[in-house]
Amino acid sequence: xxxxxxxxxxxxxxxxxxxxxxxxxxxxxxxxxxxxxxxxxxxxxxxxxxxxxxxxxxxxxxxxxxxxxxxxxxxxxxxxxxxxxxxxxxxxxxxxxxxxxxxxxxxxxxxxxxxxxxxxxxxxxxxxxxxxxxxxxxxxxxxxxxxxxxxxxxxxxxxxxxxxxxxxxxxxxxxxxxxxxxxxxxxxxxxxxxxxxxxxxxxxxxxxxxxxxxxxxxxxxxxxxxxxxxxxxxxxxxxxxxxxxxxxxxxxxxxxxxxxxxxxxxxxxxxxxxxxxxxxxxxxxxxxxxxxxxxxxxxxxxxxxxxxxxxxxxxxxxxxxxxxxxxxxxxxxxxxxxxxxxxxxxxxxxxxxxxxxxxxxxxxxxxxxxxxxxxxxxxxxxxxxxxxxxxxxxxxxxxxxxxxxxxxxxxxxxxxxxxxxxxxxxxxxxxxxx
Amino acid sequence: xxxxxxxxxxxxxxxxxxxxxxxxxxxxxxxxxxxxxxxxxxxxxxxxxxxxxxxxxxxxxxxxxxxxxxxxxxxxxxxxxxxxxxxxxxxxxxxxxxxxxxxxxxxxxxxxxxxxxxxxxxxxxxxxxxxxxxxxxxxxxxxxxxxxxxxxxxxxxxxxxxxxxxxxxxxxxxxxxxxxxxxxxxxxxxxxxxxxxxxxxxxxxxxxxxxxxxxxxxxxxxxxxxxxxxxxxxxxxxxxxxxxxxxxxxxxxxxxxxxxxxxxxxxxxxxxxxxxxxxxxxxxxxxxxxxxxxxxxxxxxxxxxxxxxxxxxxxxxxxxxxxxxxxxxxxxxxxxxxxxxxxxxxxxxxxxxxxxxxxxxxxxxxxxxxxxxxxxxxxxxxxxxxxxxxxxxxxxxxxxxxxxxxxxxxxxxxxxxxxxxxxxxxxxxxxxxx
Numbered sequence: 001x002x003x004x005x006x007x008x009x010x011x012x013x014x015x016x017x018x019x020x021x022x023x024x025x026x027x028x029x030x031x032x033x034x035x036x037x038x039x040x041x042x043x044x045x046x047x048x049x050x051x052x053x054x055x056x057x058x059x060x061x062x063x064x065x066x067x068x069x070x071x072x073x074x075x076x077x078x079x080x081x082x083x084x085x086x087x088x089x090x091x092x093x094x095x096x097x098x099x100x101x102x103x104x105x106x107x108x109x110x111x112x113x114x115x116x117x118x119x120x121x122x123x124x125x126x127x128x129x130x131x132x133x134x135x136x137x138x139x140x141x142x143x144x145x146x147x148x149x150x151x152x153x154x155x156x157x158x159x160x161x162x163x164x165x166x167x168x169x170x171x172x173x174x175x176x177x178x179x180x181x182x183x184x185x186x187x188x189x190x191x192x193x194x195x196x197x198x199x200x201x202x203x204x205x206x207x208x209x210x211x212x213x214x215x216x217x218x219x220x221x222x223x224x225x226x227x228x229x230x231x232x233x234x235x236x237x238x239x240x241x242x243x244x245x246x247x248x249x250x251x252x253x254x255x256x257x258x259x260x261x262x263x264x265x266x267x268x269x270x271x272x273x274x275x276x277x278x279x280x281x282x283x284x285x286x287x288x289x290x291x292x293x294x295x296x297x298x299x300x301x302x303x304x305x306x307x308x309x310x311x312x313x314x315x316x317x318x319x320x321x322x323x324x325x326x327x328x329x330x331x332x333x334x335x336x337x338x339x340x341x342x343x344x345x346x347x348x349x350x351x352x353x354x355x356x357x358x359x360x361x362x363x364x365x366x367x368x369x370x371x372x373x374x375x376x377x378x379x380x381x382x383x384x385x386x387x388x389x390x391x392x393x394x395x396x397x398x399x400x401x402x403x404x405x406x407x408x409x410x411x412x413x414x415x416x417x418x419x420x421x422x423x424x425x426x427x428x429x430x431x432x433x434x
Numbered sequence: 435x436x437x438x439x440x441x442x443x444x445x446x447x448x449x450x451x452x453x454x455x456x457x458x459x460x461x462x463x464x465x466x467x468x469x470x471x472x473x474x475x476x477x478x479x480x481x482x483x484x485x486x487x488x489x490x491x492x493x494x495x496x497x498x499x500x501x502x503x504x505x506x507x508x509x510x511x512x513x514x515x516x517x518x519x520x521x522x523x524x525x526x527x528x529x530x531x532x533x534x535x536x537x538x539x540x541x542x543x544x545x546x547x548x549x550x551x552x553x554x555x556x557x558x559x560x561x562x563x564x565x566x567x568x569x570x571x572x573x574x575x576x577x578x579x580x581x582x583x584x585x586x587x588x589x590x591x592x593x594x595x596x597x598x599x600x601x602x603x604x605x606x607x608x609x610x611x612x613x614x615x616x617x618x619x620x621x622x623x624x625x626x627x628x629x630x631x632x633x634x635x636x637x638x639x640x641x642x643x644x645x646x647x648x649x650x651x652x653x654x655x656x657x658x659x660x661x662x663x664x665x666x667x668x669x670x671x672x673x674x675x676x677x678x679x680x681x682x683x684x685x686x687x688x689x690x691x692x693x694x695x696x697x698x699x700x701x702x703x704x705x706x707x708x709x710x711x712x713x714x715x716x717x718x719x720x721x722x723x724x725x726x727x728x729x730x731x732x733x734x735x736x737x738x739x740x741x742x743x744x745x746x747x748x749x750x751x752x753x754x755x756x757x758x759x760x761x762x763x764x765x766x767x768x769x770x771x772x773x774x775x776x777x778x779x780x781x782x783x784x785x786x787x788x789x790x791x792x793x794x795x796x797x798x799x800x801x802x803x804x805x806x807x808x809x810x811x812x813x814x815x816x817x818x819x820x821x822x823x824x825x826x827x828x829x830x831x832x833x834x835x836x837x838x839x840x841x842x843x844x845x846x847x848x849x850x851x852x853x854x855x856x857x858x859x860x861x862x863x864x865x866x867x868x
Contacts (some may be wrong), residue, residue, distance in 0.1 A: 126615060126616055127614060127615050127616050132699060172631060172639070172640050173631055173640075173694075173695060175695055175699050175702065176699060176702050177611065177612070177699040177700050177702060178611070178612035178613060178614055178702070178706070179612060180561060180612055180790060181560060181561050181615070182560055182561050182661075182664075182790070182791045182792065182793050182796070183664055183789075183790055183791055185664070192664070192665035192789050194788035194789050195667070195787060195788060195789075196787060196788050197606060197607055197736065205606070205733065205734075205736065206606050206607075206736065208736050208737075208738065227616075230616075230617055230619070230626070230707075230708065231626035231707075231867065232867070233629075254788070257788065260607075261607060261609055262698070262700070263698075264696070264697075264700065265566060265609050265610060265611040265700040265701065266611050266696070266698070266699040266700020266701070267699065267700070268609065268610050268611060268612070269784075269785075269787065269788040269790065270788075272612070272788065272790040273664075273665075273788040273789045273790055274664065274789070299639065300639075302631065302639065302640065302642050303642075304642065350703075351703075353629060353630060353703065354628035354629060354630050354688070354691065354703040354704075354706060354707040355617075355626050355628050355629075355707045355708070356614060356616070356617055356703065356706040356707055357616045357617055358616065359616050362616070433665065433666070
């Protein structure tokens with residue numbers, strides 16, 4: 001029988017004792033921020049558990065990592081500390097352990113109803129990198145902009161010529177760009193529709209105004225644990241020890257701003273107006289039961305990207321839109337983390353192969369996660385074929401996002417009698433300020 | 435007669451009383467980091483000046499901004515605080531002011547010989563952005579890769595088609611990409627030659643190894659003072675109040691890694707292995723006497739980029755290379771900040787027009803500063819025409835950088851009887867670690 005907590009957890013809750021994702025919260029508006037784990041409908045306050053002396057293992061017993069306003073210090077301690085914390089917390093919360101269960105005072109101090117807390121970004125993000133790891137996404141964008149014949153060529157080899165762009169997926173390397181760390185926000189933060197320049201017609205000046213092609217991008221993001229020294233790459237077979245866990249991420253995109261600006265330096269203002277993260281980091285340990293094979297990689301990756309064990313995770317993902325004034329959300333797409341071509345560990349190893357240093361709390365986005373089917377595409381650009389085929393939803397249509405639209409991502413893994421979930425990642429579009 | 439300090443300053447020193455650039459240093463290896471200003475051959479320890487109660491103006495008298503290990507807090511206070519500090523320091527250091535001049539004990543505590551200190555990065559960099567503001571650089575790269583006929587087309591309009599690259603300079607907007615903040619290092623830090631993938635010939639797998647086209651990029655970078663709230667753009671005519679000062683920056687680039695990876699997401703591993711900053715931030719106030727007209731902008735910029743006063747600065751820039759085992763450096767190029775097409779204030783206004791938030795200490799690189807002449811090009815890619823025309827230097831030739839090469843930038847403005855300089859920004863290439 002599955003491990004159970006003395007705290008009642010509904011069968012479809014995202015937060016059973018098998019999950020225990022980490023976040024940072026304030027129990028009251030005036031409180032200081034502190035780390036917590038989600039359990040059922042509660043947040044367990046790790047600062048209280050720490051002050052009560054319950055982290056008594058060899059690594060954590062003298063550590064103040066749970067008395068910090070973010071998780072960076074805990075992240076930097078690495079997998080042995082994470083394992084020690086998880087083992088202790090699973091024991092503490094289990095139905096047959098009296099320490100917390102039978103201590104009303106400690107329960108009262110440390111278990112806060114989830115509906116009452118304010119969730120904050122769980123870590124200080126030094127750098128945020130966004131990869132491009134979905135072959136389906138690359139192929140669709142290629143087809144939209146260049147036609148099916150040129151979308152993914154047989155040899156998958158880029159033309160040598162610099163300054164010549166081919167929208168092919170990169171089968172030799174998980175390409176990426178640096179995103180904006182300052183505008184990463186927590187789920188629930190409104191997103192102001194960005195203004196900017198768009199491509200002109202003919203010789204007229206570029207039009208300027210609020211984006212008319214505002215989009216979501218369904219992504220997940222890995223959170224870096226211990227970093228590496230500048231000049232010292234991380235081996236792909238050791239990369240998993242540098243990844244603490246995974247979050248949901250909406251990489252909001254203004255397609256019209258992006259299309260006009262992005263050559264030859266990549267995405268900039270089309271993305272940097274906001275990126276939304278879910279509050280909870282689900283650990284790789286909690287995801288381990290849902291590991292699955294990664295797609296067969298052909299051509300073979302170069303030796304520095306060749307892994308002894310190559311893992312994806314079976315995580316169901318869903319996007320809903322709720323327009324202003326509507327009661328109900330409408331499902332727009334369903335995808336899965338397992339569709340990604342490059343693994344998280346390959347992304348991390350590639351990121352450091354040139355000696356680039358990662359730091360604890362860095363964020364590595366996967367890029368848009370599109371599946372192979374029309375219903376599994378990860379953004380409106382693909383779902384509506386760049387606005388050419390509006391989506392018919394429940395009483396409304398959408399080419400791109402409208403003011404007042406609330407976009408909500410969710411993700412979960414179905415276990416035997418329990419669910420390991422990510423909660424939600426949501427944001428509402430508010431009008432541009434003139 | 436020009437203002438003079440009681441501290442002797444050689445006529446060609448970069449650090450007369452007219453300059454007073456800010457940095458962060460340790461007087462002894464075991465000391466805590468603290469802010470200082472450069473004056474002649476000395477660093478004035480601002481933590482000691484602050485503790486002595488000499489910052490007694492209305493804004494700074496109760497502030498602990500000079501007791502911090504970086505300048506971020508001082509940067510966030512804005513121009514009135516910067517002016518108060520500058521006025522006080524110029525008075526304190528002037529030849530006819532007794533307070534410090536005649537106080538042997540305070541002089542001994544607060545004036546540290548520059549040769550004895552360790553300089554550190556002066557600010558914590560939340561995000562580092564690199565612009566592409568030199569028309570000459572864009573034109574040369576275009577010509578190198580596509581031939582002169584296509585380098586800058588008459589209408590300067592980008593093709594609308596997404597995923598089609600044209601190497602033209604962007605006359606409608608100062609484009610940029612997000613660089614890597616973690617690998618920004620202080621002058622004097624060795625740079626490990628990065629390894630990576632390069633473009634393959636035909637259908638063979640991409641070659642992998644140490645970069646064979648390692649380059650410098652001659653840049654300067656603005657340091658952000660007060661930031662802005664997410665969703666609230668900064669007006670171009672108020673942008674100068676958000677810029678504290680300017681530094682020298684070497685945006686090291688691996689051209690072979692860059693050429694293979696950068697489509698369609700822009701530069702990533704070809705840049706993120708290291709970026710070197712000079713230790714001193716020269717303030718806009720110190721640069722004001724060297725303001726000059728910016729290039730005429732045609733077509734007219736859109737209203738959000740149209741400035742009432744459009745300013746460049748006349749800053750002479752020079753790059754030297756010293757190969758391993760040689761006594762002397764050899765000048766490789768001479769350029770000038772004034773060649774930039776887009777002003778710092780236009781860059782900053784463009785950066786925030788979509789609502790993107792800047793934070794104090796953010797770094798805005800100008801991009802490579804190439805002048806119009808063959809001797810004023812800002813990187814080896816241009817100077818050697820992508821390695822096709824090796825440079826003949828003093829007893830050696832260079833296509834790209836070799837192991838052991840030390841690259842040093844310097845920059846200065848010539849005043850009437852004094853020099854406002856940036857000191858140096860240098861780094862040495864060390865071999866890849868296998």
